[in-house]
Amino acid sequence: MNDKIIRLVAYLIKTYKTNDPEQIAEYLGVTVIRMPLDDMAGFYKCIKRRKYIFLNSDIEDDSFTKIVLSHELGHSIMHPRENCAFMNKHTLLLTSKIERQANIFTAYFLITNKLLDEYKDFTREQFCNCTGYPEELLELRLK
Helix, strand or coil, X not given: CXXXXXXXXXXXXXXXXXXXXXXXXXXXXXXXXXXCCCCCCEEEEEECCEEEEEEECCCCCHHHHHHHHHHHHHHHHHCCCCCEEECCHHHHHCCCHHHHHHHHHHHHHHCCHHHHHHCCCCCHHHHHHHHCCCHHHHHHHHC
């Protein structure tokens, strides 16, 4: 399954010439809605065959917003009929199959080979500090 996800990510980035999750969501017709969501970071929902990603507007960390958006974008592409929630920062540790798949999608989508090359002389900690991505995401990408 990881190979399929890696090929999917490569296809999206090559086709749309970006790894900006918001731009790709727009290209794919997925509506992104920002609103207060209490303790939820975001969620994906399919309503009457239309795809929506809801993002918590109270999140101030741009890197975390990108992670949540990429995660939910992964759901919208790989699990279009499921309704999925990104509950908090610990979702990267969840073990359900669809959550693992969305996390792997996010890791390959955001941490490209180009980005890894750019930071090749940095430690993992330095990479995470510079990019704002958590170590769990980097670990998924390096597996």
